[in-house]
Amino acid sequence: MAESFIDKKILIVEDDVPLLMSLKDQFTGEGFTVLTATDGQQGLDVVQKENPDLVLIDILLPKMDGIEMAKEIHKLGLGTLMMFLTNLNDPEHISEAIAIDITDYLVKSDWHINDVVARVKQKLSTKQ
Numbered sequence: 001m002a003e004s005f006i007d008k009k010i011l012i013v014e015d016d017v018p019l020l021m022s023l024k025d026q027f028t029g030e031g032f033t034v035l036t037a038t039d040g041q042q043g044l045d046v047v048q049k050e051n052p053d054l055v056l057i058d059i060l061l062p063k064m065d066g067i068e069m070a071k072e073i074h075k076l077g078l079g080t081l082m083m084f085l086t087n088l089n090d091p092e093h094i095s096e097a098i099a100i101d102i103t104d105y106l107v108k109s110d111w112h113i114n115d116v117v118a119r120v121k122q123k124l125s126t127k128q
Contacts, residue, residue, distance in 0.1 A: 008124055009033040011052040013043035013069065014085070015061050019108075023056070026113050027120070040064030044072050051078055054103075054124060056116070059086040059093060067093070070100045081123055085116060 010027060014020040015038050027034045035050055037043035041063040047055060055073065059066035070082050083104040084097050097105050103123050106116060 008054070009035065009050065009052040010120065011035040011037065011043060011046050011050070011055045013037045013040065013055065013061065013066065014058045015039060016058070022113055023116070026117050030117055030121070038062070040066060040069035044069050047073050047078070047080060048076065052080065054081040054083065054120060056083050056085050056120065059084060059088050059097075067096055067100065070097070070102060074100055083120065083123065085111070 010032050012020055012023050012027070012034065014023065017038065020036055020038065024034045024036055035046050035052060037046050039062040043055065043057065043061070044064065046052070057066040057070060061069070066084060066086065073080055073082060081103045082100070083106065084102055085106045085108060086093070087108050089107040094105055104119060106119065
């Protein structure tokens, strides 16, 4: 039996609006409740208000970068799963992200949107 993601809420924090909308459409089509934010501060505010099951975060964001946002989310102690989806693939950013207890670090150029959705489903399936 296929697992239902209807009760799963994800937040996508991405300042590239066409990509954000594509991701939102794909996740909504899979039954997720999708929240969006276009900068790190807005994303943090949404996490505090909505407590999503998973946050998909870009690193290069206005107002507060994704790494700082992830650190702030981690401090909240909500147990929120976080995944980075970014163009940055240098060891410095990767090691800084891993130090925050990030669930996954995906480089945009290496992944298609349907692969990202599958990875999020996998992470949420193992969270139970």
